[in-house]
Amino acid sequence: MLFGKKIRELRDENGVLQRQLAALLEIDTPMFSKIERGDRRAKREQVIKLAEYFHQDENGMLTLWLADKVLDAVDGEQELSSQAIEVAQEQIKEL
Known part of the structure; x- marks a missing residue:
């Protein structure tokens, strides 16, 4: 939920409503709320x-988003997750 937390922080700091961001993304407010909650x-x-919209570094935001996807993939696999991530890192270096 790294990305959702960041969006919530930015939204609160800037006084932006969920419905405003939902409109920006062309989705309904409940859908945006689910994104923000993770x-x-x-x-x-x-x-x-x-x-x-928030004048944030695109790569930084994409990194949080991708990290959430990785965390979802290893959820429930605490014993093996670190090893799996190390193997994946080695493969990424070879790409």
């Missing part, structure tokens, strides 16, 4: 729109 994943394009 119950649903934003699409990559939505992350970019939000980064632009």
Whole structure:
């Protein structure tokens, strides 16, 4: 929920309502609320729109979004997650 937490912080700091951001993303407010709570994943394009809207580093926002996806993938696998991430890191270096 790293990305959702960041969006919530930015929204609160800037006095922006969920419905305003939902309109920006062309989704309904309950859907945006789920993204912010981490119950649903934003699409990559939505992350970019939000980064632009809040004048945030796009790569930084995409990193939080991608980290959430990784955390979802290893959820419930605490014993093996660190090893799996190390293996994945090695593969990423070779790409």
